Amino acid sequence: MDQPSILIISDDAELSRAVTGRWQSERRVPAFTLMSSDVCLGFDPDTFHLAIAGGLRPAALSVVLEAMDATGKRVLFVTEDMRLVQTVHDRWPSIAILRQQENWLDTLVLVAGEILQRVRAEVEAQRFEQANTSLERQALLGRYMLEMRHTLNNTLTCVLGNSELLLLEPGSLSAGARSQIETIRNMSLRMHEILQRFSSLEKELTVVDRQAEKENGAKSQAAVASI
Secondary structure (H helix, E strand, O other): OOOOEEEEEOOOHHHHHHHHHHHOOOOOOOEEEEEOOOOHHHOOHHHOOEEEEEOOOHHHHHHHHHHHHHOOOEEEEEEOOHHHHHHHHHHOOOOEEEEOOOOHHHHHHHHHHHHHHHHHHHHHHHHHHHHHHHHHHHHHHHHHHHHHHHHHHHHHHHHHHHHHHHHOOHHHOOHHHHHHHHHHHHHHHHHHHHHHHHHHHHHHHHHHHHHHHHHHHHHHHHHHHOO
């Protein structure tokens, strides 16, 4: 998440100007998208990280907040009406509420910044989880290949040996059959080389693991000695 994006939904143009204007004094300014309650229902939830709603027409309040809550994104509702605070809290408990009291814009920027930090952390955690899942799948495939290499090697040895025996009898094969058996032998040799590479990689990784264990042990001993 290089630059956070904030969707502001309001029927009060002054509120939208006040929020975006206050943010200009911050070191990091998010990208803003401004919408009124009339057009906000066509939004794409993947285009913003936080929605700020306030100054909505009474008739549109429930429709907008219901749609915002359904996205699963972070939503911050601002109002100066105490009755709305309780109403929104009861109907949409996942929506954060901020009263428009003294210095409310400073509080808004602070709260929104904390929310965006949490969103950024969640995005990073999800990315690492996906990468970890991919690595686990690759590791599982690698372990399976290492476990099966002996079985595959024995099978290839059988195929290679029989093809060599057939090629030792030049008069018993037609030119076409001989060419096909030579292809089988050559491909078997190629597969054998690949399996040998698996064995070499396993030995190399074992050496790396042992070296890492030695280095970690030495660091642990040095840390204990320095206490």
